[in-house]
Amino acid sequence: MELGLSKNYSDCNLVEWTLYEQVAVAAMDCQSLDVAKDCVNVLQKKFPESKRVGRLEAMLLEAKGSWGEAEKAYSSLLEDNPFDQVVHKRRVALVKAQGNLSGAIDLLNKYLETFMADHDAWRELAEIYISLQMYKQAAFCYEELILSQPTVPLYHLAYADVLYTLGGIENLLTAKKYYSITIDLTGGKNTRALFGICLCTSAITQLSKGRNKEDKDSPDLQSLASAALEKEYKRRASDKLSALTLAFKTLKVSS
Amino acid sequence: MAEDLVLDTAIRDWVLIPLTVVMILIGVLRYFVSKLMRSQQNPDAKVVREGQVVIRARNLRAGANFIPAKSFRARRAYFSNEENGLLHVPKGQGQNPQAQMFSDPNMAMDMMKKNLSMIIPQTLTFAWVNFFFSGFVAAKIPFPLTQRFRSMLQNGIDLSTVDVSYVSSRSWYFLNLFGLRGLFSLILGEENAMDDTQRMMQMSGFGMDPTKNLSAEKDGLDIIQHEWALPKFEQRAEAALKKLIS
Numbered sequence: 001m002e003l004g005l006s007k008n009y010s011d012c013n014l015v016e017w018t019l020y021e022q023v024a025v026a027a028m029d030c031q032s033l034d035v036a037k038d039c040v041n042v043l044q045k046k047f048p049e050s051k052r053v054g055r056l057e058a059m060l061l062e063a064k065g066s067w068g069e070a071e072k073a074y075s076s077l078l079e080d081n082p083f084d085q086v087v088h089k090r091r092v093a094l095v096k097a098q099g100n101l102s103g104a105i106d107l108l109n110k111y112l113e114t115f116m117a118d119h120d121a122w123r124e125l126a127e128i129y130i131s132l133q134m135y136k137q138a139a140f141c142y143e144e145l146i147l148s149q150p151t152v153p154l155y156h157l158a159y160a161d162v163l164y165t166l167g168g169i170e171n172l173l174t175a176k177k178y179y180s181i182t183i184d185l186t187g188g189k190n191t192r193a194l195f196g197i198c199l200c201t202s203a204i205t206q207l208s209k210g211r212n213k214e215d216k217d218s219p220d221l222q223s224l225a226s227a228a229l230e231k232e233y234k235r236r237a238s239d240k241l242s243a244l245t246l247a248f249k250t251l252k253v254s255s
Numbered sequence: 256m257a258e259d260l261v262l263d264t265a266i267r268d269w270v271l272i273p274l275t276v277v278m279i280l281i282g283v284l285r286y287f288v289s290k291l292m293r294s295q296q297n298p299d300a301k302v303v304r305e306g307q308v309v310i311r312a313r314n315l316r317a318g319a320n321f322i323p324a325k326s327f328r329a330r331r332a333y334f335s336n337e338e339n340g341l342l343h344v345p346k347g348q349g350q351n352p353q354a355q356m357f358s359d360p361n362m363a364m365d366m367m368k369k370n371l372s373m374i375i376p377q378t379l380t381f382a383w384v385n386f387f388f389s390g391f392v393a394a395k396i397p398f399p400l401t402q403r404f405r406s407m408l409q410n411g412i413d414l415s416t417v418d419v420s421y422v423s424s425r426s427w428y429f430l431n432l433f434g435l436r437g438l439f440s441l442i443l444g445e446e447n448a449m450d451d452t453q454r455m456m457q458m459s460g461f462g463m464d465p466t467k468n469l470s471a472e473k474d475g476l477d478i479i480q481h482e483w484a485l486p487k488f489e490q491r492a493e494a495a496l497k498k499l500i501s
Contacts, residue, residue, distance in 0.1 A: 083303055114303060117310035143326050147318040148311075174323055177485040180492035181321075188492075188499040197492075221489055224496040231500060 017046065024056055028063040036060055051077060055087060062094055070094055085115060092124070101128055119148045126158070135166050153185035157193055164200060169207050176200040180221065188228055197225040202251040260421065262395060270424055271393045274384065278431040281376050282439050289372045305469060308334075308341045312472045320484035327481045335473045342473035344466045381428065385411075388424035396420040 024039035040060055043053045058073035071094060077087050088111045096104040108125045115121065126141035142159035149155065160178035163171045179196040186193065201222035226248060233241050312334050319327050334342045389411055400408070400419045409417065411425035422430070 082300070114300065115307055116304075117307045117314070140326075143322045143330075144311075146321050147314045150318040150321045174485075177489060181485060181488040183492040184488050184495055188495045221493050221496070224493055224500065227500050228496050 017043065021052070021056065025059070028059060031063070033060070033063060036063065051080060051084075055084075055090070058087075059090065062090070062097070067094060067098055085118065088115075089121065092121075096128070101132055104128055105132075117148070119145055122148075130162065135162050138162050139166065151185065153182045153190065153193075156185065157182045157190065157196075160193070160196055164196065164203075167203075169204065172200050172204050172207065176204070176221075183225070191229065191232065194225045194229045194232075197222055198229070198248070198251060260392070260395075260417070262392060266391060266393060270388050270391050271427065274388065274393070274424065274427055275431055277380065277383075278428070278435060279438065279442075281380060282435055283442060285372055285376055286439070286443055289369075292368050292372060305466075309468055309472050312342055312476055316472075316475055316479060319479055319481055323485075324481055324483055331476055331479075335476050340473070342469050342476065344470050344473075377432075384425060384428045388428075391424035392417070392421045393424040393427045394422040396422060 020039045020043050024036045024043070027033070027036035027039065037060060040053065040056050043050075043056065047053050054073070054077055058070050058077065061070035061073055071091070074087055074091050074094065077084060078091075081087075088107075092104050092107045092111065095107055105125065105128055108121055108128070112118070112121055112125065122141050122144045126138045126145065129135070129138035129141060139159065139162045142155055142162060145152075145155040146159060156178045160175045160182065163175035163178065176197060179193045179200060182190055182193040183197070188194070229244065230241070233244050315327075315330055315334065322330075332340070334340050337343060392412065396408070398420065402419060404419050405415075407429075408419060408426045409421065409423045410429065412423045
């Protein structure tokens, strides 16, 4: 593998070294540590002083599972350059890999205090919060994501999910609106958003039953969503159609 | 009279071409010297943070209508409240860059280095050209030009009777100084070529005040009217679904 690399690309040096780096990272991703080690060694020989190679070495340690050494390597890298965003994120990943989710949250929060425009970090934080069932915090993170990229339907969808999970009539109404925007942005192709509409509507009707409040401003939307779902199921998975109608029945949803 | 002012070929061989070659060599040399002298400067934590704050506030301003009113108000308060909002700049804290420069010797040092690598070779070559080649008519442009170009093309020759299309050696030096950028970008790669004109512009743009950015962003945030865009998306979703079903 490596020999092939150096032969093919020996004429264009810059590409070759970048390739070594990429191959090293990819090898770590699929746990072929020997390949990764070879790549890192070659790079180390070529650029003995480089911070970037130092980062790769630390990542190799991390891939091996020697957390303590990796942590030490990352901290020394951060001492040299406290603004290396990749190293900061690696540290978060390291802590998270050890199963210390609250530690990861602390680190991420500290990181976001400085680099608050980094939406990938916000996303990671949101996911960690969700896995710890801290939905209010997760909702905040998703709001931040929506602000930074208002046209990505996935963030609207995730935000709606969180709001639905939080519950309460107000959150449910808001969640329904965010499912709607997801439908609008995806052209109705997102099954999860369609189900979300149905679930929200049924939960809202249940909650507002006693109060008789005319909040059902668009009963249309829900029937449209369930119709769209039915059509989609007929086309793609007609054997599961019965399950769908059963689900609708339990939700007391007309279609 | 100027019609047949014959230029000696020796002038071409000993003035025009050497001058150009020397200018190119100096440009390349200066590139490498400045590369050596360039110090890896760590950005200031405060500056990085302020930049990120501005980006986030800008996002908030742009996407305000996509989040619920309560969330928007909380964020606006976080950014622009008068006590400890992120965008709030306490009075008198906005240092001017001059003072900042003196307080931070590294910054002054960097400026000096940049300046030195720019000014020293320039004065040296200019002195060299002046000393050896002053008064030469070095080249002739193959088309006629108006009188206004005289100061540009015949710097150093005080004869008003010479045709404007002749170029004096000193002017040739200036033309090279400002015109070799394209060549450098070919030799040194696109982004490495920094010519003097660009550098001068950078110098003049140096006196930017980052805190101004913050307070401008704060003002922008303060005047926003929050109008939740989501309610009308229910209708739009209905329309999309109707289209899908039919």
